[in-house]
Amino acid sequence: MAVLTEEQSMLRDAAKSWVQEKSPVTAFRKMRDSGAELGxxxxxxxxxxEMGWAGVIVPEEYGGSNFGYLSLGLVLEELGRTLTASPLIASGLGAASALILGGSEEQKQAWLPKIADGSAVAALAIDEGPHHRPEKVDAKVEGGKLSGKKVFVLEGMAADLFVVSAKSGGAIELYLVKADAAGVSRSKLSLADSRGAANVTFENVAVSDADKLTGGAALLDKVLDRARAGLSAEMLGAALQAFEVTLDYLKTRVQFGQVIGSFQALQHRAAKMFTELELSRSAVEAALTAIDNDAPDTAELVSLAKAKMGDTFHLVSNEMVQMHGGIGMTDAHDAGFYLKRARAAEAAFGNQAFHRDRYARIQGY
Incomplete structure (x- = not known):
């Protein structure tokens, strides 16, 4: 586990306390059952x-606390434990990073304070097909008009602002587009994990150089890496909670006159999960720390973390269902929520195959 500062420890403890008191898994179940429009x-x-979590990475001059990505990862880990749904990754991490790294002073002044205080939600509109391929961009800007379609936009129904990738003059650029701009339309998606997402269409939406972020494709890579690392932290929290719930069940469930945790086969499977979770934590914390330090190997560490965390969460969520037996197959138990979240999170911002391939290419293979 990373060595935390006093401020980071306080932030983590505050997040842990809040999710346990205000946002347990029962709150997620209630939100799901209510059919909440925004997810x-x-x-x-x-x-x-109000607690400042939306502004953890935002510089102080724009209303944030500038605590860094590892600090935000601590919050996301705790939120992941209880499957708390929010726009924090899409808005307070992904879109905020785009503005911090590539925004002009005017763009930062206009949007970062609103993102930091939660009064505006921003979302990344990047993917255009069923698989994560950020380099494949058909959306175009011609004659000051942006046209194209983006799919699986996380928090797309809640967004007040979109960070949109589009080609201009043959090069990938990022543009800020207000959700209520003429020519923007969106349709709600129903995802397995009950989170908010939408397909968004841009039809001759007026944009100018004042809406363009600086950095092009390189900026897009950096922004996506920050979103990937943050999502990996949330996945870590969810996987840890799934493991702990399963471990408690192994210690209490009696079968054939014995606690099932005494069966050696189940002990081996639990030990496998524990070791994978420890390795995954190291990978996730290394990625977040690399981002904070602007390390040259950030991209490969992020892909390592996302691929490893995808495998681990997949394993643990499967074992949670299997080891709980019949009750684990029912909607009455929380196991299904963790399995569904695992599958959706694996696919977001690149699945294991995408990141293994990316890691290999970065390594020169």
Whole structure:
């Protein structure tokens, strides 16, 4: 585990306390059953924003705390434990990073304070097909008009602002587009994990150089790496909770006159999960620390973390269902929530295959 500063320890403890008291898994179940239009509890999100979590990476001059990515990862890990749905990754991490890294002073002044206080939600509109291929961009800007379609936009229904990738003059650029701009339309998606997402269409939307971020394809890579690392931290928290719940069950469930945790085969499977979780934590914390330090190997560490965390969460969520037996197959138990979240999170911002391939290419293979 990373060595934390006093401020980071306090932030983690505050997040742990809040999710246990205000946002347990029962709150997620209630949100899911209510059919919440946005895919999250707006009141809970407002509380999170009031605690400053939406502005953890935002510089102080724009209303944030500038605590860094490892600090935000600590919050996301705790939120992951109880499957708390919110726009934190899409808005407070992904879109905020785009503005911090590539925004002009005017763009930062206009949007970062609103993102930091939660009054505006921003989202990344990048993918255009069923698989994560950020380099494949058909959306275009011609004659000051942006046209194209983006799919699986996380928090797309809640967004007030989109960070859109589009080609201009043959090169990939990122543009800021208001959700209520003429020519923008969106349709809600129903995802297995009950989170908020949408397909968004841009039809001759007026854009100018004042809407363009600086950095092009290189900026896009950096922004996506920050979103990937943050999502990996959330996945770590969810996998840890799934493991701990399963471990408690192994210690209490009696079968054939014995606690099932005494069966050697189940002990081996539990030990496998524990070792994979420890390796995954090291990978996730290394990626977040590399981002904070602007390390030259950030991209490969992020892909390592996302691929490893995808494998681990997949394993643990499967074992949670299997080891709980019949009850684990029912909607009455929480195991299905963790399995569904694992599958959706694996696919977001690149699955294991994408990141293994990317890691190999970075290594020169």
């Amino acid at each position: 999250y509890d707006v009141a809970a999100w407002n509380e999170m924003a």
